[in-house]
Amino acid sequence: MSARSNEPYYAVIFTSRRTEGDQGYADTARRMEELAADQPGFLGLESTRGEDGLGITVSYWRSLEELQAWKQVAEHRIAQELGRDRWYERYHVRVARVEYEYDFTRGQTS
């Protein structure tokens, strides 16, 4: 998500530790990113996992209602179930309202 929004919006902060092995995780993660991008109210997603195994994914949504609707999408519900069954040792989800923001890009004057 590169554009700065003037409307309030929400960030879903998903931190996780994976179990050992892929077990179909990478394919489903890719599919869920595609599917999320098609949902009403989806604004963007940033995701990374470090060498120590900690993963942080932040997705951005126009409203609480729209991000909650995404949680209920059937294919996503199956993925969440597989996540608890196979893929994650633990995860933590925080839903937060973006209050303000700023950014920096090298070579641009702000």
Place this chain on the structure above:
Amino acid sequence: MSARSNEPYYAVIFTSRRTEGDQGYADTARRMEELAADQPGFLGLESTRGEDGLGITVSYWRSLEELQAWKQVAEHRIAQELGRDRWYERYHVRVARVEYEYDFTRGQTS
């Protein structure tokens, strides 16, 4: 941050791309984590950077006032300046109020 808070609190979502080379970055990053942990209102920090170079750091704070005070700490201001001068191609900071949260730990019934 493992404990779930009943009080409202804030997340600072810092996403970044680094420049090439360390240039003193790792030492300062470590020092800033230590220094942040000593600030009033600091609740926790999670940080990771993937192989593609995208870094996400989320720090948690009790109040907007306390997280803004951290931004003004002299040693942190110097680090921010070095960040723009040397370490980051770009970064984006979003300050967000945590509305609700939930978590999962393998082997625990919720």
